[in-house]
Amino acid sequence: MTDRGEQGADERGERGEDERGERLATALRARLGGIGYGGDYNPEQWPEDVWADDVRLMTEAGVNLVSLGIFAWARVQPDPETFDWGWLDRVMDLLADGGVAVCLATMTASPPPWLARLHPETLPVRPDGTVLWPGARQHFTPSSQVYRDHATRLVERLATRYAGHPALAAWHVGNEYGCHVSGSYGDVDAVAFRDWLRRRYRTIDALNEAWSTTFWSQRYAAWDEINPPRQTPTFPNPAQRIDFRRFSSDALLECFLAEKEVLRRVTPDVPITTNFVPLRDTLDLHAWARHEDVVSYDSYPDPADPGAHVDAAFGFDLMRSLKDGAPWLLLEQAPAAVNWRRVNRPKAPGQMRLWSWLAVGHGADAVMFFQWRASRGGAEKYHSAMVPHAGTGTRTFREVRELGRELAAVPEIAGTRVRAPVALVLDWPSWWGLEQDGHPSGLLRQREANLAHYAPLFGAGVACDVVRPSADLSGYRLVVVPNLYMITESDAANLTGFVRAGGRLVVSFFSGVVDDRDRVHPGGAPGPLADVLGLRVAEFWPLAKGEHVDVEEAEPGWFDGGAARGSLWSEEVRLDEASPLATFASGVLAGRPAATRNRFGGGAAYYLATRPDPAAMNSVLRRVCREAGAAPDLPNLPEGAEAAVRHAEDGTRFVIVLNHDDDGPVTVPLPPGGVDPRDGTDVVAPYRLGARGVLVVRYPPSPTGSRHGGPA
Numbered sequence: 001m002t003d004r005g006e007q008g009a010d011e012r013g014e015r016g017e018d019e020r021g022e023r024l025a026t027a028l029r030a031r032l033g034g035i036g037y038g039g040d041y042n043p044e045q046w047p048e049d050v051w052a053d054d055v056r057l058m059t060e061a062g063v064n065l066v067s068l069g070i071f072a073w074a075r076v077q078p079d080p081e082t083f084d085w086g087w088l089d090r091v092m093d094l095l096a097d098g099g100v101a102v103c104l105a106t107m108t109a110s111p112p113p114w115l116a117r118l119h120p121e122t123l124p125v126r127p128d129g130t131v132l133w134p135g136a137r138q139h140f141t142p143s144s145q146v147y148r149d150h151a152t153r154l155v156e157r158l159a160t161r162y163a164g165h166p167a168l169a170a171w172h173v174g175n176e177y178g179c180h181v182s183g184s185y186g187d188v189d190a191v192a193f194r195d196w197l198r199r200r201y202r203t204i205d206a207l208n209e210a211w212s213t214t215f216w217s218q219r220y221a222a223w224d225e226i227n228p229p230r231q232t233p234t235f236p237n238p239a240q241r242i243d244f245r246r247f248s249s250d251a252l253l254e255c256f257l258a259e260k261e262v263l264r265r266v267t268p269d270v271p272i273t274t275n276f277v278p279l280r281d282t283l284d285l286h287a288w289a290r291h292e293d294v295v296s297y298d299s300y301p302d303p304a305d306p307g308a309h310v311d312a313a314f315g316f317d318l319m320r321s322l323k324d325g326a327p328w329l330l331l332e333q334a335p336a337a338v339n340w341r342r343v344n345r346p347k348a349p350g351q352m353r354l355w356s357w358l359a360v361g362h363g364a365d366a367v368m369f370f371q372w373r374a375s376r377g378g379a380e381k382y383h384s385a386m387v388p389h390a391g392t393g394t395r396t397f398r399e400v401r402e403l404g405r406e407l408a409a410v411p412e413i414a415g416t417r418v419r420a421p422v423a424l425v426l427d428w429p430s431w432w433g434l435e436q437d438g439h440p441s442g443l444l445r446q447r448e449a450n451l452a453h454y455a456p457l458f459g460a461g462v463a464c465d466v467v468r469p470s471a472d473l474s475g476y477r478l479v480v481v482p483n484l485y486m487i488t489e490s491d492a493a494n495l496t497g498f499v500r501a502g503g504r505l506v507v508s509f510f511s512g513v514v515d516d517r518d519r520v521h522p523g524g525a526p527g528p529l530a531d532v533l534g535l536r537v538a539e540f541w542p543l544a545k546g547e548h549v550d551v552e553e554a555e556p557g558w559f560d561g562g563a564a565r566g567s568l569w570s571e572e573v574r575l576d577e578a579s580p581l582a583t584f585a586s587g588v589l590a591g592r593p594a595a596t597r598n599r600f601g602g603g604a605a606y607y608l609a610t611r612p613d614p615a616a617m618n619s620v621l622r623r624v625c626r627e628a629g630a631a632p633d634l635p636n637l638p639e640g641a642e643a644a645v646r647h648a649e650d651g652t653r654f655v656i657v658l659n660h661d662d663d664g665p666v667t668v669p670l671p672p673g674g675v676d677p678r679d680g681t682d683v684v685a686p687y688r689l690g691a692r693g694v695l696v697v698r699y700p701p702s703p704t705g706s707r708h709g710g711p712a
Helices: 004-032 048-061 086-097 113-118 145-162 187-201 204-211 238-266 285-289 308-322 351-361 395-408 428-434 446-460 489-500 527-533 614-628
Strands: 036-041 065-068 101-105 168-172 296-298 328-332 364-369 422-425 464-467 478-481 504-508 535-540 548-553 563-567 571-575 579-584 593-600 603-608 641-647 653-659 666-668 687-689 694-699
Touching: 004 168, 036 328, 036 395, 048 086, 048 395, 065 086, 065 364, 086 101, 113 145, 145 238, 187 204, 187 238, 204 238, 238 285, 238 428, 285 308, 285 428, 296 308, 308 328, 308 351, 308 446, 308 464, 351 364, 351 395, 351 641, 351 653, 351 694, 364 395, 422 446, 428 446, 446 464, 446 478, 446 504, 446 614, 478 489, 478 614, 489 504, 489 527, 489 593, 489 603, 504 527, 504 614, 527 535, 527 593, 527 603, 535 593, 548 593, 563 614, 571 593, 603 614, 641 666, 653 687, 687 694
Parallel strands: 036 065, 036 364, 065 101, 101 168, 296 328, 328 364, 422 464, 422 478, 478 504, 504 603
Antiparallel strands: 535 571, 548 563, 548 579, 579 593, 593 603, 641 653, 653 694, 666 687
16 A cells, blocks of 8 residues: 555655656647647668758748658668767758758667567567467567666767757667557567566466456465456457556556657657557556657548548547646648558548648647658558658649748647536547457447547537546546446546536447446446436447437437437436436337436536437437536537637637538638738638638637637
8 A cells, every 4th residue: 555655755755746748748849939840750661872862842832840760770880889970960950950940759669670680589579379470560579578678778869969959959779669569479478477467466266356266266365366358269358358458558657668768868858749549449558648748649530531530639639638728839740642551542632731631620739640751661551641652743843831830830739728518538448448359248348438429529510539537637627438338436426526516528338337346236227326317227239230210319308309219229228316308219128218418516417328320319319508608619510511610818819610511612701900921911801711621710808707719
């Protein structure tokens, strides 16, 4: 058990590190003079006579920041005892002379082949025992102390050499942790996993209790009997699998922290980041983000998907929320096509600009790409770049150059913040638990649940943060909880307290089912949320793929059309204090509650026992938003249009209006008094915004109590 004095010291240390991170992020914004713009730069792939031309073109394109050296370990350290820094010295000097800042990578994401030759125990292993060899990237197990020693040795040399270099603006640790290898199952990992379990449970009896090992005669007598959840005859122990996911996220985080310790010691005034991959279940980002000075993200929405911008916006809102609303960096996106989908469609004309501004509207202070110059060889040679194979006389480079000029015209947006009246709850351990085997339905997917609840808010223009269940909820009017399968008593108390204090809470089915050890709560679902929801779930009735159930209103106006269809799930709900808002109208549950409301304390909690169709979900969430007083930033927008607002400390607001409609222009109603900061012209409403168009409007601070001067 942690001593209170030690706990207080830890909390003070975290606050101090948070304050340092905020100061360093502010210094980075000042260094860039506005929004960061650029991309991954890999000069080691090109002859030296190309480098000067690269810097010239960067100046032409408005580039002020590049990520450098991400996959340069083998180039810098061709063998264990040799370091070749000369070429990197010349590149750093060229960039500094050209006015381009560098986010310098620690190069540790892809070890050189000599490390695997000398130390094959550093290689990752799959659950079936397959060893993953060099020839791609991320061919290391994070549990290997040999790998960590070589990585930190490299970082020490790198940081010492470039500390104080005029180009150095930030550190880029590793790259896309967990993208290809989120967990390793070898003997090295088994030892590390056991050590992690000892720290977590202290005794083998406590572990047996947490893992329910009396089931199937799995009870352990000694720590050395425990292995990672390798290939098994049938369903592996679910609590063991969730703990292994926790351990794997922590093991990668320990690699990050080992490098961060070196960088902080050698260059204490240089901000540190690492880029998170497009949203997935690999890392517990809530646990990671507090260790970064500024959050960074890679975003690759599919141009062929008409709803891809909504998925991208959800990821952007999560990145903003990871550090309590602080601006974040879009460190990678594609200028046109990627190389890794079955069919790799390029972005349509204007789409790259549109989605770049989408990121800015949702809190990004940098817009960057993979990569600067397209590779001639290697696995990503068909991935688009800011400078394509066809050169600068292309649509892609023209759009890159024009976007750079446009972003450079609005430096005052950097550092401003988004204000959201709604929060959506996302928890990684619950995600890991939700999608395991042996459940009532194998069709439930956390990403789909997130988007089913987020898309109506996005469509309504209501800004939304994405938070952990233990977050401070006091600043929100509405909290939305999609399928929070796993919940602790303390997190349930947090949600309950939010409602008691006057908030509105929406919870969907299969929530509150188990505790953090994947053990069913006594009494069944919704477990510790039963009081605030005012109900109990008697039995799950999941629906087959393509199967639907009819739902009808019990309270007029709940669905705009009076009826709806549910998919994925249904369940027998028994009411305590809650009242039915809708009932099942078909199937074995006909006449039983399908949606409920429970007035609790000063607020209200709503429960959905099925997944309403999109139109019905829109109706439900818009109605609850109205009841909660969660208003859109800019009301009465036409379909396909979006308005995001960033707020400066002095009350100035920047409204970024985007037309996601590919087919034609939309007419946007706007408050008077706005100016386009890109050219200083007055914006006259109504404004006609073309397909994939972008409008930026600056509104001055409103007089106290005034209803004029732009969105509040």
